[in-house]
Amino acid sequence: MMDYFEYIDDYMKGELEGDMLQEFENGLKQNTALKSAVENYHIAKKLAGGLIEYEGEEILNKIKEEPKGHLRLNWVKPIGIAAALIILLGMVWYLDLFKGNQISNQEFASNYLIEYGSIVRSGEVPTDSFERAKYFYGLNEFDSSSPIFTELDNDESKIYLAYSAYKMGEYEDVLSIISDEEIQDKRPIQYIEALSLIMLKRENEAVSILDELSNEEDQYGQNATILLGKIQK
Amino acid sequence: MKAFDTNQIVNLLRGSRTEREKALRFLYQDDSLKGAVIKMLSKNRGDKSDYDNLIHQTLIRFYKLCIKNKTFELETNYVTYILGIARNVWKGELNKRKKKSTESLESDMEIPEEALDVSFLQDERREILLQLLNRLGANCREVLMFWSQGYSMNEIAERMEYKSPGMAKKKKHICIKELFNFLEEHPEIIELLR
Numbered sequence: 221m222m223d224y225f226e227y228i229d230d231y232m233k234g235e236l237e238g239d240m241l242q243e244f245e246n247g248l249k250q251n252t253a254l255k256s257a258v259e260n261y262h263i264a265k266k267l268a269g270g271l272i273e274y275e276g277e278e279i280l281n282k283i284k285e286e287p288k289g290h291l292r293l294n295w296v297k298p299i300g301i302a303a304a305l306i307i308l309l310g311m312v313w314y315l316d317l318f319k320g321n322q323i324s325n326q327e328f329a330s331n332y333l334i335e336y337g338s339i340v341r342s343g344e345v346p347t348d349s350f351e352r353a354k355y356f357y358g359l360n361e362f363d364s365s366s367p368i369f370t371e372l373d374n375d376e377s378k379i380y381l382a383y384s385a386y387k388m389g390e391y392e393d394v395l396s397i398i399s400d401e402e403i404q405d406k407r408p409i410q411y412i413e414a415l416s417l418i419m420l421k422r423e424n425e426a427v428s429i430l431d432e433l434s435n436e437e438d439q440y441g442q443n444a445t446i447l448l449g450k451i452q453k
Numbered sequence: 454m455k456a457f458d459t460n461q462i463v464n465l466l467r468g469s470r471t472e473r474e475k476a477l478r479f480l481y482q483d484d485s486l487k488g489a490v491i492k493m494l495s496k497n498r499g500d501k502s503d504y505d506n507l508i509h510q511t512l513i514r515f516y517k518l519c520i521k522n523k524t525f526e527l528e529t530n531y532v533t534y535i536l537g538i539a540r541n542v543w544k545g546e547l548n549k550r551k552k553k554s555t556e557s558l559e560s561d562m563e564i565p566e567e568a569l570d571v572s573f574l575q576d577e578r579r580e581i582l583l584q585l586l587n588r589l590g591a592n593c594r595e596v597l598m599f600w601s602q603g604y605s606m607n608e609i610a611e612r613m614e615y616k617s618p619g620m621a622k623k624k625k626h627i628c629i630k631e632l633f634n635f636l637e638e639h640p641e642i643i644e645l646l647r
Contacts, residue, residue: 223626225626225629225630225633226622226626228629229600253633253634253637256633256636256637257633257636257637260633260636260643263636263643263646263647264629264632264633264636265600265601266601266646267581267582267585267601267632267636267642267646268597268598268600268601268632269521269598269601269602270578270582271582271586271594271595271597271598271601272516272517272520272521272598272601272602273513273516273517274582274586275473275594275595275598276477276512276513276516276517277509277513279473279474279477279478280477280481280509280512280513282474283474283477283478283481283482284481431492434488434489434492442485444488445484445485445488445489445492445532446484446485446488447484447488448488448491448492449483449484449485449486449487449488449489449491450484450488452487452488452491452501452504
């Protein structure tokens with residue numbers, strides 16, 4: 221005998237034909253459970269469709285309950301826990317910005333830096349002053365590049381100087397170099413200013429700059445959006 | 454965490470349970486999406502305290518959309534698209550709070566109906582579904598979920614990692630029987646969902 225439920229989808233789609241269709245329709249006359257299933261087929265689908273939302277909620281709730289980071293304490297003896305707490309407390313002020321992200325300042329500073337200009341790292345030392353300064357900058361030889369950039373005293377050189385200071389971890393110097401109004405509206409400058417403010421734990425000041433930068437969809441804008449998300453964590 | 458591009462996210466959301474979970478985890482933890490949603494909130498009478506609920510509602514809608522609409526493809530970046538859904542959800546929330554937004558929350562993109570659906574899981578319906586879930590095993594839930602959206606036995610077998618479409622068909626057969634039995638025992642539910 222036909223197992224009607226095996227063919228209910230085909231019947232509802234109108235894909236049952238010939239003897240199969242005849243047998244199914246006979247079943248509908250005699251089998252009340254089948255008749256009710258056909259009548260309520262679309263309601264059953266609607267109810268089953270609700271399972272998608274339920275599953276989505278279930279997964280999201282599970283993700284929310286997961287501990288942030290991967291710190292596992294199971295193996296730590298009580299004395300170890302105490303020692304770890306002391307170290308952690310000492311680090312809290314230092315890593316204040318990076319809650320939940322276990323990322324060091326150095327990693328942060330390099331991860332989010334967008335390199336400025338074109339860098340030449342090989343070949344002969346150029347004779348042109350600006351190109352020579354860029355050459356040393358590309359080799360991270362800031363002691364050689366910075367005096368030339370300073371002497372040149374043009375907008376481009378100031379930007380390279382600001383980026384040099386940032387790479388050396390001299391964040392206060394970055395802010396001082398870019399205080400010149402003429403270069404303040406340049407996006408690379410606004411971006412390096414925001415990064416430096418973050419490194420100096422002045423996130424509130426960084427937010428307004430990042431907010432402005434994020435209005436455009438270039439690389440600065442994309443990174444600014446990510447940084448805004450990180451700061452809000 | 455591994456980053457995914459827009460197409461990978463949509464495909465993962467239509468994949469196996471592990472893949473669906475992976476994609477939702479990625480979206481939930483994505484800083485660029487979070488930054489964009491918080492920025493939209495801050496410009497529209499919302500704040501950080503609204504974020505959790507908004508991103509939850511938004512991701513559920515996006516999740517439903519990807520599973521329900523098998524042919525749906527994202528032609529724009531996922532952040533832009535999901536932000537469009539979030540703007541819509543937030544607009545509804547502001548209406549509920551009888552507040553007006555400070556900027557237009559109309560989305561430039563065309564967002565399919567599925568993503569704008571009101572939640573199925575409201576009040577009595579949630580109760581019904583919980584009753585049903587108590588009757589079904591985890592596999593039956595998944596099979597019925599895909600069956601309800603017209604996935605073929607081949608597609609179900611792939612997602613459930615069954616050896617063959619025949620196995621998916623067998624499982625579906627058992628599960629829909631259970632579903633119809635449940636409905637027959639609860640005529641009041643039929644009335645409620647009609």
